Amino acid sequence: QKEVEQDPGPLSVPEGAIVSLNCTYSNSAFQYFMWYRQYSRKGPELLMYTYSSGNKEDGRFTAQVDKSSKYISLFIRDSQPSDSATYLCAILDSNYQLIWGAGTKLIIKP
Amino acid sequence: NAGVTQTPKFQVLKTGQSMTLQCAQDMNHEYMSWYRQDPGMGLRLIHYSVGAGITDQGEVPNGYNVSRSTTEDFPLRLLSAAPSQTSVYFCASMGGSYEQYFGPGTRLTVT
Numbered sequence: 001q002k003e004v005e006q007d008p009g010p011l012s013v014p015e016g017a018i019v020s021l022n023c024t025y026s027n028s029a030f031q032y033f034m035w036y037r038q039y040s041r042k043g044p045e046l047l048m049y050t051y052s053s054g055n056k057e058d059g060r061f062t063a064q065v066d067k068s069s070k071y072i073s074l075f076i077r078d079s080q081p082s083d084s085a086t087y088l089c090a091i092l093d094s095n096y097q098l099i100w101g102a103g104t105k106l107i108i109k110p
Numbered sequence: 111n112a113g114v115t116q117t118p119k120f121q122v123l124k125t126g127q128s129m130t131l132q133c134a135q136d137m138n139h140e141y142m143s144w145y146r147q148d149p150g151m152g153l154r155l156i157h158y159s160v161g162a163g164i165t166d167q168g169e170v171p172n173g174y175n176v177s178r179s180t181t182e183d184f185p186l187r188l189l190s191a192a193p194s195q196t197s198v199y200f201c202a203s204m205g206g207s208y209e210q211y212f213g214p215g216t217r218l219t220v221t
Binding site for chain 2: 042092
């Protein structure tokens with residue numbers, strides 16, 4: 001079992017929809033959880049990070065951590081075609097290395 | 111402030127050739143790393159460095175060498191290229207809040 005699991009998609013939704021992207025992880029000791037966005041032929045860039053559990057909101061984006069279920073989510077409200085990208089979850093392990101999900105390709109249809 | 115820069119952007123090698131992928135950052139970050147990204151496999155760590163003179167292996171180090179003589183530069187050397195090394199390579203540096211800043215990537219094809 002991989003330490004971080006993420007459905008690769010693609011996930012295709014109409015413009016304006018609420019998008020839910022998810023990852024599961026195996027080690028209950030993990031504390032730092034991150035979401036990166038990667039546009040085609042570009043490097044990943046940090047979108048949001050959360051420490052421990054709970055929600056964090058930034059504009060149309062909300063990151064949620066459920067430590068009891070070992071489940072992290074990224075919600076995008078009022079999705080736009082410009083949100084079309086691959087979204088990668090990443091978790092900081094005890095050696096301060098990032099463990100990456102495989103990435104979910106998101107397509108927002110106009 | 112250029113962030114993380116990588117050269118070249120594209121490269122085609124023949125099996126057995128060697129080459130060096132260059133990476134530089136101007137943010138004075140101690141931690142730098144190299145990843146490869148293959149379809150469906152996410153980012154896999156090749157080598158990393160926590161400061162000048164210190165390097166360590168990641169998940170997939172075989173066939174690659176690194177060195178870190180300065181804080182700014184972290185080159186990745188392919189010793190004898192193989193088709194299995196066809197990939198997109200990203201260099202990254204890490205800031206104080208564990209955020210990783212990525213370069214634009216190098217697309218390598220080995221024939």
